Amino acid sequence: MILDGQTKVYGIFGYPVKHSKSPTFQTAAFQHLGINAVYVPFEVNPESISQAVESLRVLKISGVNVTIPHKESVIPYVNELSDEVKVIKAANTIKNVDGYLIAYNTDWYGFVEGLKELEPTIEGKKVLVIGAGGSSRAIIYGLLKEGVDKIYLANRTVERAKKLLNEYLQHFKVVDKIIHPISLTDINEIVKEVDIIVNTTSVGLNDEDFPLFNYDFIEQRHTVVDIIYKETKLLKVAKEKGCKYQNGYPMLIHQGAKSFEIWTGQKAPIDVMKKSLNLHY
Ligand code: ATR
Numbered sequence: 001m002i003l004d005g006q007t008k009v010y011g012i013f014g015y016p017v018k019h020s021k022s023p024t025f026q027t028a029a030f031q032h033l034g035i036n037a038v039y040v041p042f043e044v045n046p047e048s049i050s051q052a053v054e055s056l057r058v059l060k061i062s063g064v065n066v067t068i069p070h071k072e073s074v075i076p077y078v079n080e081l082s083d084e085v086k087v088i089k090a091a092n093t094i095k096n097v098d099g100y101l102i103a104y105n106t107d108w109y110g111f112v113e114g115l116k117e118l119e120p121t122i123e124g125k126k127v128l129v130i131g132a133g134g135s136s137r138a139i140i141y142g143l144l145k146e147g148v149d150k151i152y153l154a155n156r157t158v159e160r161a162k163k164l165l166n167e168y169l170q171h172f173k174v175v176d177k178i179i180h181p182i183s184l185t186d187i188n189e190i191v192k193e194v195d196i197i198v199n200t201t202s203v204g205l206n207d208e209d210f211p212l213f214n215y216d217f218i219e220q221r222h223t224v225v226d227i228i229y230k231e232t233k234l235l236k237v238a239k240e241k242g243c244k245y246q247n248g249y250p251m252l253i254h255q256g257a258k259s260f261e262i263w264t265g266q267k268a269p270i271d272v273m274k275k276s277l278n279l280h281y
Pocket of ligand 1: 130131132134135136155156200202
């Protein structure tokens with residue numbers, strides 16, 4: 001790679017950011033297509049987020065991804081929100097058009113495209129989504145866009161799931177016929193009704209974490225997604241039972257691919273991006 005005075009700069013805002021895989025696969029994509037650009041990690045302290053966003057204008061940085069904990073806090077400082085950001089209330093991508101900053105969310109798209117690698121038709125499916133935080137909001141947006149039949153939204157704090165439903169009712173009519181907030185303890189009763197199981201919480205990150213429900217109820221016909229970047233206990237059981245399953249990497253790659261396309265207008269080389277992370281799924 002040869003850098004020169006015309007090299008464009010992209011990056012990621014996070015805190016922490018040092019574990020991010022995005023610099024690796026985004027750089028691989030730029031190199032593969034011969035685009036004169038770099039993609040670098042920016043560790044941005046939470047209290048500095050407004051200055052970091054302003055720095056995009058000052059330094060003419062072409063675009064950034066935004067990750068935890070900044071996905072919501074960047075919103076007041078950009079010039080325009082895409083439609084999905086208005087609903088999800090979180091942004092993971094900013095594009096700089098001559099100092100005019102547009103925020104996008106590609107997480108929902110990444111989730112849907114990742115899931116389609118296992119399950120080409122999502123429309124009409126019944127889905128259990130565990131967790132009602134920021135990741136869940138994006139995933140539910142994607143599932144609604146795809147036309148799922150039912151979403152059981154299970155959360156430790158059921159009130160938070162109900163709040164999410166009420167907010168989404170303002171954007172998607174009759175969504176109360178699709179989303180059903182339940183508590184974690186209700187999951188065992190409804191697992192038999194669903195086709196797809198998605199964990200969006202951090203439970204499972206540590207091997208000693210408690211199971212989210214009784215995993216004996218998982219059947220081979222279930223498709224299981226855990227957005228954590230490892231083979232969690234949930235995924236181990238899915239594997240043992242012969243289910244189709246995936247961890248968080250497909251979602252990561254596809255959200256990044258969409259960001260790449262928003263920035264460059266070029267089709268992202270998905271296989272090159274996957275290969276750069278040694279992902280063979
Ligand atoms: P993210 O942006 O990654 O989704 P978040 O917005 O902080 O993160 O949401 C975390 C989700 O994981 C929430 O649904 C949270 O449940 P609560 O709303 O009840 O807090 C869930 N979560 C985190 N730790 C959990 C735990 N130990 N047990 C059950 N749920 C947990």
